Amino acid sequence: MATQKTLGESLREHGVTRRGFLKFCAATASMMALPPTMTSAIAAALDKARRPSVIWLSFQECTGCTESLTRSHSPTVENLILDIISLDYHHTLQAASGDAAEEARLAAMKENWGSYLVVVDGSLPGPGSNMGYSTIAGHSNLDILKETVEGAAAVVAVGTCAAFGGLPRAYPNPTGAVAVQDIITNKPIINVSGCPPIPTVITGVLAQYLTFGTLPEMDDYKRPLAFFGQSIHDRCYRRPFYDKGLFAETFDDEGAKAGWCLYRLGCKGPSTYNACATMRWNAGTSWPVESGHPCLGCSEPDFWDAGGFYQALSVPTANATHTLAVAGVAGAVVGGVAAAVAKKQQRHAVADREPVTIEQLEQRL
């Protein structure tokens, strides 16, 4: 199947010239934040790379991450899906539905056991939560995730929801949402956070994995350092104003018009690690701080609950109760669901996955 050919072979078959390939590699180096002198090394590696099978699972999310990916300009999503990766299952993008879709996932798993990538967007109701909050084909997100990840080489958690719980986990976390890394502990995980992540960062991480065949170097939050290695603040073009103490105080004062630093308007750039300041959005057009809005810190854990978006970083927040409140909600879970979940700890076979029942769906926390 798709995994048999190298990328170089498939590109040549499609009539891509050597210059075209080198250009593609130059753009890939740029995307991976690698020095342009790496282009020939990337070309050599990509030429030999085989296309891994990719299974994309979508849980509690707004589809913004997929939306972001399909707006990716480099390489185009068509290139990525057709030429580089073999996307065997994607809820939102695939044409198949119902049983055919689920069978495609199981078939891809079987054929590529041990070597496929699982990409997840969205958080999922964790153990002890009402599984009815998010299901696929009648099965809980938790079961689908565990089953799919079992034969995976690595898991890529795309977006702040999958990486850290995101909006679904915001106080008071009504669905008991957890991140992928809270559930999966026995497989390598790459967190590509952002709400949504920058499209070129999503494709860049996949390209990086393909190029080097190994996991990228990561920070303490399991984010690839090539993209999350520097803070927004360190790469912000307004930084000279911060250093001089020149701050906009309102969105329309003279300082704002002169392009001064947005720190006092709540900019979380100093504590946020992401690539917006250099990669920008919409094919490099602009990014939030360039259009006059402070960074919200969307690639950081719990950014939804980190105080007001428009409060300066040093202003203390009144959110100390967050952890306690979540623990309280999780503790109130109805026994029946917990028992059903416990039973499903058994290993993968489809027959073992018990569909969520109507009663469970109707349960309220």
Next chain:
Amino acid sequence: MSGPESISLAVEVPKVAQEWGNSLPILHEVRHALERLATTGVPGIIDLGAIPFGPGDEARLLARLGRGEVEAVIHALGETRIWESAVPAVWLIDHYNAEGERIALHIEIDRIPSLLLTQPEDLAEATARLDGILDGEGGAGASA
């Protein structure tokens, strides 16, 4: 019901374009690369996509570098526009994809941008390609 067009908007454009001071360091980097090329023959390349430019910085940098005598366009997976700046050996390499979106912008400091050179892999196939063309001539020219 009144539509959005009924909302009066005023777009304020600053009279003087803001100078963020980010193009000057690039020019210094280019200068170092030029010196290295002249003394050691080692070329250099700068990825402008990775520079934290403010609005207008890129345009200012390109304007300062100016345009020289040579221009080229490569048609491969979209266009790549290449031109020598007014400073000899300082080239701008502007890559676009098939949808016409920019995918990278580089400054290359070299006697000729590497992408313009015929690639060794293509050179290996060149004779075979020409033989194919000659065969297509029906052999008349070849036997003469």
